[in-house]
Amino acid sequence: DQQVKQNSPSLSVQEGRISILNCDYTNSMFDYFLWYKKYPAEGPTFLISISSIKDKNEDGRFTVFLNKSAKHLSLHIVPSQPGDSAVYFCAASVTGTASKLTFGTGTRLQVTL
């Protein structure tokens, strides 16, 4: 049972344009959501997070949007840069579960020149 889903395995975007990565979840108990970026041969790197009490969180070029009614979140990267090319994982957690994270399957983003 995949509780966190990223239905697009890959995405290609031109440099300077917006990248939008999507994530859906099924467990209504999830109340904290995170995005990680992973380069080959490296561990995932924390990017940005959002609590369920918010619907938007912004950090520089990265913005995460949360739609609780749709159980959907998205990561926007504006403007996209070639260095953003990586695999992006969304993850979800339930408060009080000792930080246990449930990860999606990842979306490979390629930013082209």
Place this chain on the structure above:
Amino acid sequence: SAVISQKPSRDICQRGTSLTIQCQVDSQVTMMFWYRQQPGQSLTLIATANQGSEATYESGFVIDKFPISRPNLTFSTLTVSNMSPEDSSIYLCSVDPGQGYEQYFGPGTRLTVT
């Protein structure tokens, strides 16, 4: 954040043998986690390792197969026992430094079982 190192970075092992993976953190942390990423799959939590207590395993993972040690607040090991080709994965440790829900990951150990 925390700086995390893992040893070995990769290994090729024969079936039936065991491999112990080390995870070292540059600061004291209470909670450490071990994940597995099978080829083309997501990260799956194997167990939570807190210093001074037995590791807590997730459904589908057992101590006999994946024994974990947590001797102090900066170090942990995961052993993959009696390996089979299905154990070929990337194994990652992570820590929760207590600043929120973010976890910080080591670079991973790429294991291939032949």
